[in-house]
Amino acid sequence: MRHAFSRPGRMLAGLFLPLLVAMSGAAFAQSSPPYRIVGYATGWIPSQTKDVGKIDTLIFAFAQLKNGNVGLDDDHAKGLQTLIALKSVNPKLKVAVSVGGWTVGGFSEAASTAAGRQQFADSAARMISTHHADGLDVDWEYPGHHESGIKSSPQDKANFTLLLKSVRASLDRVGAKDHKHYTLSIAIADGPFVSDIDIAAINPSLDWFNLMTYDFVNANTPTTGHHTGLHASALIAGDGRTTDRAVKEFLAAGVPPQKLVIGAALYGREFADVKPDHNGLYQTYGHFQSGHNWPELKQDFINKQGYVRYWDDAAQAPWLWNATTHRFITYDDPQSIAAKMAYIKAEHLGGIMYWEQTNDPADELLNDMWKGLNN
Template sequence: MRRLPTLLCATLCIGLFAAAATAATPYRIIGYITHRDPAQDQDIGKINTLIFATTRIVDGRVSLDPAGAARLQKVIALKANHPQLKVEISVGGWTVGGFSEAASTPASRRIFADSAAQLVADQHADGLDVDWEYPGHHESGIHSSPHDRANFTLLLKAIRTSLDRVGAAHGRTGANHYTLSIAAADGPFVSGIDIHAVARYLDWFNLMTYDFVNAMTPTTGHHTGLYASKYAPADARTTRRAVRQFLAAGVPPRKLVIGVAFYGREFADVNPLHHGLYQPYGHFAGTHAWPQLLTDYINKNGYVRYWDARAKAPWLWNAKTHSFISYDDPRSIAAKAAFVKARHLGGIMYWEQSLDPSDTLLDAIWHDLH
């Protein structure tokens, strides 16, 4: 038998091990993705599901324009070399409206559901992710209705029915059925969802356990913290509290996938008490992708890294400029992975693939869940 060169053999063995370990782990690793970066292809074997963001609602139908379809097909093409990979199509997102109207009647729900299922089949995808932000709420500038809570359950039921019907026609049944997930917030933002009722139609929940503090909140804080800081107000949102809220509503732990942020949030003109943690601020200064945090901020240019041992979360404080940044890093990811394992949850998802081009944070998720 001809022997492979040592380096090639080692590379193949590592790749096969990663694929096998990913398949064997009981935890999902799910990433939202807006476009394919070939430089990241070598780590695709560490991901269970990529969720392509995002489609919109046009005249009550789930719609994908030609440019979006072309981007999606580049993501779908990854399955050729990674047959274990699943690709869902996401519909919605912050400021994306049309959901309340689409969910309002049996006829409109059927139109939405049938168009979604047909899009999944036509694009050779594996399922649908519904990102309605948020039923019963209009903070993002979309229409809402007092009937959204009941109608959302009916909409998901209709989607599940359509996915099963179209899936059966394409041989997608049983363990290979078209999947259905939702992106869900916690705290007051989930008041428009009957969590227990919708759980029966979903394969899992993508808990958006990030953006807890943002341009609309009165103070700084851990925007993706695992636990509550000792400086946090009593009603502060945390990953643990989000999970407890969904578990209390009767969701099986394995259907809960918690979120990791591949970006940081910066606040300016911050009160300096406690190095800016949970303090009033002058204005929101924007978001920074993980590579930018490494290059320009973490222990650089006056920004000092601090670690909140109670919240299991890092933050940056610039004493000269009174600037504060909250973010996730490998250490906070390790804490989240341990939390997932201890509570037998479904896994970890993240926003968003392109924000971690070196796959540093993805590697941390994969390592810590294995």
């Protein structure tokens, strides 16, 4: 949480800069909520305003990375201001800005030199301050990887650590002038996608980690499965990805549990021409069909048109199977959300985040998250 400080005299400001930064960080840690509910938002639907009091942080997606600079074009700046205006309804709401996303490159190049890292960091901090946001979220998918079509380098691992250190320093420097603690988080995956990230080394720079514990199965994986499963299904192969395995990986790297915010999905993924064994669960498939947001799943798929809902008690996750068409859908629902909330409490984690706000216009799953963490 950001804190205001009495403005020191101009001559004393420089002397007290390190103290202000330290005080800001300490105050932030002391005033953090027991559990965060963090929502990525590409936009906002007015009907959702009634529930804005249930959200701790909205992360606007996305700022642009162009020629090494982080910034917002006019349209995205307007979108950000729409979210910031929600503070009139919930004064405690924090609004951060995410830079990056799947297929967005330029990170490896920007992080490759000290000058590039400083340019990235200073432009990001300037953007956050200028637009009156509360923090930055870095979504580089992924250091050392090029599956999304971006450039990568063997040096990304070391450079990512240095980049986040630079960003933290720039945010603290600007924050001291603005009398705020600007938060720094990252969107981060697990398993093979953190092979080129030094989790222990980046931890000190970050306020929290947004664990993208969804899309475990997708168009690039060989089988169906639970795309946002909590635990391992009896049918999962080897070290297949799950939320619990992701959490354990980060805990083993020394990240405090309260800095881990696990992910929920407000959408499902459908696969076609699926092998029918085990009602399509963890089976090979012909092709990835499409994604469906939560209202679509309720209206058209869950126990409708031949799609039957099943529950995997081991994984604590639902799925849909159409025995006639051999279609399979994996998704989060109120039951799996409840299981994740119980897990967050049991493991003393930082909270829940979700992709993406407009995928659930009635905020049904958001309400389930809030109830699960506040009851």
